Amino acid sequence: MMFNHSCYYFSQERKWWFEAKKQCEEKQSNLVMIKSIEKQTFIKNIVQNYTKQYWIGLTDAGQEGDWKWVDGESCNCTGNNRLHWYSREPDNWDWHQHSMDEDCAVIKANGGWSDIRCSDTERWICEKQTSVC
Ligand SMILES: [Ca+2]
């Protein structure tokens, strides 16, 4: 699928976040980084149709609460500037307080972002900058 000089791949398979990231990198692409309203709208329209949630290239595994895109850039998406987080996310929900907190982000079918456990298996979206898909 093409959008703004990038090609997008929506997986059918489900993998944990780091494996999904690796799968994209092996295809000279990245887990999708949603840095514009236009891209958010484009991705949202697709995931709405698929009614599934997908990993995006956003994590705070490096430092809790410091959300970064996979290129290392901060998303500046906490505090007053929440961007597209679903209400009350990211909440870093600590599953039964077994230090299974939530450090990886998905985009849900309604377009909202949510932090979930990186070890969950989910579908994912790769983005490749290219002129042809
Ligand atoms: Ca977290």
Ligand SMILES: [Ca+2]
């Ligand atoms: Ca959460």
